[in-house]
Amino acid sequence: MIKLLIAVLSGALLTTAFAPLGWWFVAFISPAILMMLWQQANRRQAIWIGYAFGLGFFSTGVSWVYNSIHEFGHAPVPFAVALTVLFSLTLAVFPAFVGWVQAPRQSTSQSNQSRAVFARYVLIFPAIWVLSEWVRGWLLTGFPWLQLGYSQLDTFFSTIAPVAGVLSGSWVIVVLIGFGFWVWSSTGKQRVMGVFGLLVLPIILLSLARVEWTDAVDKTLDVRLIQGNIAQENKWQSSWLVPTIDLYVGLTEENLDADLVVWPEVALPGRYSLFEQSVLTPLQAKLTQSNTDLMFGVLRKNEDGLHNALVRLNSDTEMYLKRHLVPFGEYIPFRNSLTWLKDMVELPSSDLSAGKVANTLSVGEFKVASSICYEDAYGSEVADMLPEANFLVNVSNDAWFGDSLAPHQHLEISRMRALETGRPLLRATSTGISAIVDHRGQIQSTSPQFELHVLKGSITPRTGATPYVIWQDKLIVILMLISLGAGLLLRRR
Known part of the structure; x- marks a missing residue:
């Protein structure tokens, strides 16, 4: 129960990463808390933790739906509240799905432990997060609001957007979190490689800031x-x-x-x-x-x-x-x-x-x-x-x-x-x-x-x-499917 409460609160906290507050660093902190909660969770627990996180996130982030329905649509208060809650409950399914996919299916042997850690944190977790945002953007006409990449508009982490769109900005955030957990959970050569990833990706993003695409x-x-x-x-x-x-x-x-x-x-x-x-x-x-x-x-x-x-x-x-x-x-x-x-x-x-x-x-x-x-x-x-x-x-x-x-x-x-x-x-x-x-x-x-x-x-x-104009969302979706597939195969070996 404590974990679910923390998940709800960390989801609600994520809303502050977006406008009007624009606390961009929270976009790294909040999903990192979620991953900490997921670390020792089995598949069933991971689903409920993800759902609680999504409930906290969407019930605060899209609370304005109530304004539209009641204040200006003149719907009765109970009806407006019910629709707003139902909307949040539905959207919370997406983080729950992320939790289910990233959770380990079975215990791994010591020899496969390092591969499984890399697959989970660097390949699977970022890929399924981005793919869930992509699906949310078109399923049942779509609701692409509050995709994580929007929170980085005023930072250099957004310089990848002209290449592969807002979803690539989401990937940058989550993969950096994944590299951090890889470093934390590994030793020796694996840890060095994780640190390398944490350093190289920001350098690439800083170099993209100098490119004039148009x-x-x-x-x-x-x-x-x-x-x-x-x-x-x-x-x-x-x-x-x-x-x-x-x-x-x-x-x-x-x-x-x-x-x-x-x-x-x-x-x-x-x-x-x-x-x-x-x-x-x-x-x-x-x-x-x-x-x-x-x-x-x-x-x-x-x-x-x-x-x-x-x-x-x-x-x-x-x-x-x-x-x-x-x-x-x-x-x-x-x-x-x-x-x-x-x-x-x-x-x-x-x-x-x-x-x-x-x-x-x-x-x-x-x-x-x-x-x-x-x-x-x-x-x-x-x-x-x-x-x-x-x-x-x-x-x-x-x-x-x-x-x-x-x-x-x-x-x-x-x-x-x-x-x-x-x-x-x-x-x-x-x-x-x-x-x-x-x-x-x-x-x-x-x-x-x-x-x-x-x-x-x-x-x-x-x-x-820009490259995004040419490829649109196809590039990031293809790359995430490859990352997810590679991660799942690597985890099963």
């Missing part, structure tokens, strides 16, 4: 990100429609000296056709005259259904349709069985259709890789629009999360996409945190939360492709 063009873009600060409870109220339009149009007209103005996700709360003649056509004339591009979120109806869209407006019009919808937020899976859900939670846009094309949008001579809200959590989907795209734009409505951990975590996720692709990022949100991020994932400027704000700045578009 090239800057010889032109900058003057940009404006308009954060309207329309509260979620007001967004869909008819009394707020005209004030919302006046706010965004007025602030745009004040910033027509910029090359690009960006509004948040569904900044215009309704269908495109509602605003086309009365709002967008007059605004388009002004944009054309000043040669300013405007990107804004709106709902768009076509023959496939209603879409969450990002429109680029100047003398012509282009549109990107959101491809990866949020389950239970933008559509209801298993709709025939879950029709009662709409009676419990207010879901103003729960009947949306997914876009089918990863098309870029044009801003002057440059191409933009667009993502809407939660889509930027899927690195490979953003990379689908590269190397054609010269910079990234994410529009989001983080008002759903309220004053919780989620807006900070979401910005952290967006920053990783900039680092992986070697592209600057513009992030426009309804209530914050809007941001301008450089091609290394470093924040250039941000907006204050819950305030009306126009974020002004400039970016330099870039060309070329």
Whole structure:
């Protein structure tokens, strides 16, 4: 029971490694505590210890789910609590699975002990951790939130991300922990080899920090990100429609000296056709005259259904349709069985259709890789629009999360996409945190939360492709499968 309690607490502690606290070193301490608890545990014990760790981690790290369901979905408190707890209980299965795989199946002879220790700590444990994060990122549409690599964005441990993505950052953390346990558990030549691994990997990562994977063009873009600060409870109220339009149009007209103005996700709360003649056509004339591009979120109806869209407006019009919808937020899976859900939670846009094309949008001579809200959590989907795209734009409505951990975590996720692709990022949100991020994932400027704000700045578009853009997640997954297979074979010999 004591071990389970320690596991829960160490899992909860891991949340502090991520934004907003960003205590990156905890990402090494917390999994190391977990491995200490696993050391003498049998398979059954390892499963429960891993499950307790996951329960502590996810119940704190994604506690903002309650805000979305109750505060803004207006679900009854018991129902919101039950869904949040169920979500955490489900996610905790992944660390439990890691515990089951890494646990020794049988006692090993003294002659095989050193091989088994190396296999467990350096090959199996890091590989199955990363593979479990990868599976969590796509199973049942996926939830790639709080992958360990995100915690290292402001350290040199993240320099591997342009090579193999955020999952490779997770591997770096866990394999260094594994090397540490190998050193601790070994003697003689094995210990020397473990120390060698602990020293060489950071040196390689430091050398990667000097690599410029992409090239800057010889032109900058003057940009404006308009954060309207329309509260979620007001967004869909008819009394707020005209004030919302006046706010965004007025602030745009004040910033027509910029090359690009960006509004948040569904900044215009309704269908495109509602605003086309009365709002967008007059605004388009002004944009054309000043040669300013405007990107804004709106709902768009076509023959496939209603879409969450990002429109680029100047003398012509282009549109990107959101491809990866949020389950239970933008559509209801298993709709025939879950029709009662709409009676419990207010879901103003729960009947949306997914876009089918990863098309870029044009801003002057440059191409933009667009993502809407939660889509930027899927690195490979953003990379689908590269190397054609010269910079990234994410529009989001983080008002759903309220004053919780989620807006900070979401910005952290967006920053990783900039680092992986070697592209600057513009992030426009309804209530914050809007941001301008450089091609290394470093924040250039941000907006204050819950305030009306126009974020002004400039970016330099870039060309070329990082290794991650070419391989996406395939490289790290293949390497982890090889590591896992080699470790399991070595442990059985």
